[in-house]
Amino acid sequence: MIRRRNILWSIAAVCSLITSPVAAEPTRVPVLAGVAHPHSYYWREMYMPQLTSGPSAASFSPDGQSLIYTMQGSLWRQKIGDDTAYQLTAGPGYDYQPDWSPDGNYVVFTRQQHNALNLMVFDVQAGSVRALTEGTDVNLEPRFSPDGKQIVYVSSRDSGYLGIYIAGFTGTALAGDRPLVAGRVSDTYRYYYSQADHAVNPSWSPDGKTVYYVSNQEIAWGTGNIWAVAASGEGTPKLVLEEETTWATRPQIDHGGKRMIYSSYSGRQWHQLWIATAEGKYPLPLTFGDFDIWQTRFSPDDTHLVYSSNEAGGLNLIYHTFVGGERQQIKAKNRVYKQPVVPVEISLKDGKGKPLASRVSVLAADGRHYGPDNSRMHGDDFVDAAQADHETHYFHCDQQCTVMVPVGEIELTASHGYDYKLAASTVTVKAARTVELVLAENSLPQKFGQFTSADMHVHMNYGGKYKQTAATMAADARAENLDIIYNLIVNKEERIPDISEFSTDVKQIDGVTIYEGQEYHSSYWGHMGLLHLGDHYLTPDFTSYWHTGLASAYPTNGIIEDLAHKQGAVTGYVHPFDGVPDPAASGKLTHSLPVGVALGKTDYLEVVSFANHEDTAAVWYKFLNLGFRLSAGAGTDAMTNYASLRGPIGLNRMFLDGVQADKPATLKKAIKGGHGFVTNGPLVGLLVNKVKPGGSLALPANGSTVKIQAALRSPVPVEAFELVMNGVVVATFETDADKTSADITLDLPVTKSGWVLVRAVSKTSHPFVQDIFTYATTNPVWLEVEGKPHHAPADAAYFTAWLDRAAEHAGARDDYNHTWEREAVLAEIAAARKVYEHLAEGTAP
Template identity: 50%
Template sequence: MSAVLLLAVALAGVDTAVAAGREPVLKQVDLPHSYYWRELYLPQLTTGPSSASFLSDGQSLVYSMAGSLWRQRIGETEAVELTHAQGAYDYQPDVARDGRSVVFTRYDGAGMELWRLDLASGRAQALTTGGAINVEPRLSPDGKRIAWVSTQGTGHFNLFIAEIDGNGLHNARLLLGERRSTLDRYYYSAVDHAINPSWSPDGKRIVFVGNAEIAWGSGDIWSVSLNTRAPVRILREETSWSARPELAPDGRRLLYAGYHGRQTHQLWLSTIDGAPPLPLTFGEGDRRNARWSPDGRRIAFIGQDANGNSALSVMEVIGGATQAVLAKQRRTLAPTARLQIQVRDGRGRDVPARVSVQGSDARAHAPADAWMHADDGFDRAAQATESHYFHCASPCLLDVPAGSTSVTVQHGFAHVPWARRLDLAAGSTTTLHADLQAQALPSAFGKWLSADLHVHMNYGGHYFNSPSHLALQARAEDLDVVENLIVNKEQRIPDIGHFGESVDTGPVRIANAQEFHTSFWGHLGLLNLRDHYLTPDFSAYRHTAMASPYPHNGVIADLAHAQQGVVGYVHPFDTVPDPAKDPVLSHQLPADVANGKVDYLEVVGFSDHKATAAVWYRLLNLGYRLPAGAGTDAMANYASLRGPVGMNRVFLEQRGGDDLLASLKQGHSFVSNGPLLGLLVADRKPGDTLAMAAPGPTKYKVALRSPVAVDHLELVHNGQVVKQFELGGDRRSFDGEGEVDVAQGGWLLLRASNDGADPQLLDLYPYATTNPVWLDVPGGAPPAREDAAYFAAWLGRVIEAAAARDDYNDAEEKRATLDYLSAAQAIYQGKARGK
């Protein structure tokens, strides 16, 4: 989950990130927390089906799969491709009642537009233009009107309606006006949205999901008459973007997807009058995007297959008999070729890897059973759409359009990325050998295991993950340890059944830990919990029974430590907190550090690494030996996310044992999203203390190995750069040694960074830092009074925010919270006075 929103500007002089050229995939959408609505609501490229609509005969379907629309008869195994756009992807088909045409959504990297396909001629026609996000097209029963959701004009998801004929759309207009909620919302916009439209069988009403005066979840199910335009609530339920309610042809039964106290989405039936819902489906995995057959006897829906990939099924309403719609043969619009990719490491062994394939159609391709993933940002000057990739368990086999094809392969940070372009002849089979070149750090700097301290195996995404599949993802990324942080998603905790498990697959160890959620204090990673999951796993959820800011993070840290847990702050800062300017400041990190509650800080994570490091340096200056950790916050079952499992990782030194958490807590490590760093200061490694008899020069050795070019490699002493290394050639490798003058005690570390993004690294920008080597010098470290005053002012604002809350359960909770914060503030105030 994202860092606590801190509407701040960076402090003067701090090197803030400029992700040169990299922009969000859908920058025109003006809504918070894009990693939720983009994955949970908008269509994504998957190799399996993602949505479907019945043809008028009720015996065939039109569905989206691998970026095209396909037609297939139920019970048969051949799928016929209907659309295949150059450099664009087609989703969300809705078949006209007369069976002659299909409306759908097309994504081209710039926006999502509505299109119409004439099924007889194959002619496709654009219905909207302008670069907005236009999704969920639904034709009225008589085919004369269309409803859909668009961000046109506002950047928010609103219901639109228009007349439609052979010439296109006419009189497009908002169905409901925009309104601003009186509630403060964290994960959702202050402006209400209206999504998931469908028509009543008589064409007089539209059923939809809206969040008017709803604080949490994507909203309730509503009905609106096209005559009165006055919405009426049908069902109150906390939904999560994909309820997609639809009335049966009888006009009475209401089908939708919901979790309703369960861990996954299932299909439910209510009525137009809002009768208590009853479930239609059960079991693991999600069932979503459901559609009635024209006669109301069948339901088509998207679930997941045995490998967790998206899958299309048709269920009989009476009896529940369900059959999979499998495209075992595919009749494509253009000739194809078969490509086998075999990935080998530097010693000639097959290894799994991350692979990207772009065909002659300027589209991404993957094996039919692979999970396709997409980046959350890209440089529009360099790419037409975001990067896509899949994890190949070498060898892997896929079909691609004939012609020029590009392939890139990556396997963690210690191998050079591999790329080839080749021309594939129609009907041919080609085997491509990707022989990777190793680039490990010299052994003198240590023996390392890499760990991603912040992964969510399942978090409501398009796929259904398992420990075995998560291990495959980790192996492909050359990752040794995964900390699966089990956490709530709305009212559910998707991976709660795995708590207490520890999975060791040999090359990969998966530990099941916990993330503690609060949008007020900041989020915590709780590793190595030996006894039980901490519930409730959130606090300060306004407008709920758990609105109280108590327990604060210090209480949770004590509960975790009581069962031998390791406590860290995760995805801390997108900007540097400014106590003088931030409208609200409630992040509790300084208080918990002063009170000895924090074991590590995600310096590299789902936040701005340079902003987080700026705060970290101030804490180090005050003598707090707070180790850097790293975690991607990867929602590993998402189709769209900022980087794969292991993109942000900590390299933990093995010092004669396998207690990696001890190495984490002691700082025997470095953190990175790409560059590998080695540092020796007079033979001391990160986390060690160098005792010097007197100030003066001391020897150092440094090393850099990186899969991408690096702009800056620097030694940093007490927050100041004391040595810049000149990088030549491809700027991916460097070895150096020399002397650095140490005039004062404190700390010294090595960092690597870039000014902007690199398309080969799916993060804001390349960044890595070692933990400090601590310098024990006569006279000690500088007093850092300015840094202490900064945190004292910070906590003053936190106390102000905490005192203003009116939703503590009782006076004792408020008193205990304010006393805790005040005690920490007093520590910083004392340091600011030189005590």
């Protein structure tokens, strides 16, 4: 059905305020939001336990003959050298980080339930579980003292700061609980991490007198050093080893008290095991490989180690002979479940019966998510408390997958990108069965374009639980119906995990095209994406890292953009704004997007990104109002090797019109020209007198009435489908009853130059859209009325004030290497400011 509506007013009569009927606040909040650390996708992935199919976090039995470990959110027991594993716990919630008591009678662990983590104890003889802590805090990493009478652990109970606590253990409860190393707020400026000092990774000395741990106490850059403190709490902590290891250190002293083993990426791109003296002296590498090793434990006689490894992509447990290095994988070939389970085969097809790879979520009657034994499970890092008590977990399935689930009702959901409707089914299983999920195609009408989808901001490996390869990343993209991946290689602290992947070649794997690009890091000027570098990776790949040898604010992002353009690259700003910058507010304002736009250096802006889409669009509209043809881009910032993921690859993507995936020239032209739309779900199409987004429409001096055609196709409901003109919502379109489809034709009077676009918005959360809210927008169609240019002096004044703030802060810095660096920085800002001055006056720059 086509709905027709006439707009009877002129754009000149509309006020310059941006308005929208979607007034509700987003309903999604970060998982474990009570912990006082920023960048949840860092600490939660790199430090917190995650739901994974593969085993991790093992603890030896007192005799060293058996292990208890975490697998699929439960605790399992397995004898070393045997291939049968016995499930000890089955929820509710998800169970992690077991530690076996010295007498063998108890296992203490942490359980994630109701968006909190609490300590639990498993009675080995009785097979029962009892809570040791309760409430909404995060309590984790419990470790028994050598005599079994105390437990040391980490808690967020002190204002959300992660600190170390110690308590007596009675067998059924904790007693005399007290802080050992409390969280505190530091005055030290921090680049990535919060002002709160944290203390994590506790372990005991063999005599029980000392607790070793990791803390960033007064450290400006990184997750912290290894420290030691008396278990009695007397005295001051002692620095043992100074090293940055990105949350994975977990030091342990051997039972003889001579050696300390820990994980580190020192001088490498991946975490491996290192060994030092108990005093932290003379560290030496113990293991080697281009993969990660974590969570190591000495056997009771110190002759063996057990640890988690991602060398096969997912997680495996390795039993390692210390002398000689013999390695044995702990495989649970036979599994004895605590409750009845049955296999469910999931078959995925499109509306014509063709098999599809898809993203799948399986929720059982016990309230837990399940996945295939060999899958890489992922979890959303946000949750809507009104809809669920914990985050959605999912996996990518290539046409058919088998999942072991408890007997009872299960809910299945499957998706295949945004050109297909979701498929969902609720079934009751009592025995093995097959469930077929059919995903019907739901594309825009062809007149709006021939689209190719691209995620412009992806990180293949970035310090996560898994190890990703180009082939496995391409398989994930196929499940998400994503055509093109821009893998932006970037540093993570002192390493660049994917640096060996950089290439100027086009990679094509089973229908997915991969380009290696670069994210340039400067939290002072703003992060940038550099796409289609034609020669080499730019180093250093960051600037303005305070307190380091690269502290200077020089080079500016503009200089980096010039270097990238010399290689034929396309440049843009990524995940820009959570809140519209206010030049009149307190605090620094140094983001250099207005400089890059004014000087013609910036090609695109991630309007749909790991930021607030509406706030970013509000700034974008100001540039458009000033006539800058800044294109909207989209990138997920997906760390594809994470288990706790802010969204799957392709969550935020750009649909490019008229391109060939393996032809960089067509892609660069489409990106810079704004030929398409950006989205995290809805598909939106626009034609203005048959002109597509990115195009221009010349109109006579007295203006004209133009024909608007717009369409919406969405896998999830939207609350508003809108026409925006020069930053103003001038029409809200009707949609079908399910709010997922619309076909619009209307007449729009135009008397003044400017631009027009359509957008779709929904603040109500949906588990499929793992973003702060649902959002899509086309790029603008430009309207050029002869002799009547569009002026926006208020917007020009806004950017002038912004640059005044930037110049003030940059000019006051005292960490430039040379005087000419400060002069170059300020000269660039001044040149951009002059452009906005002219625009404010209504004259050409």
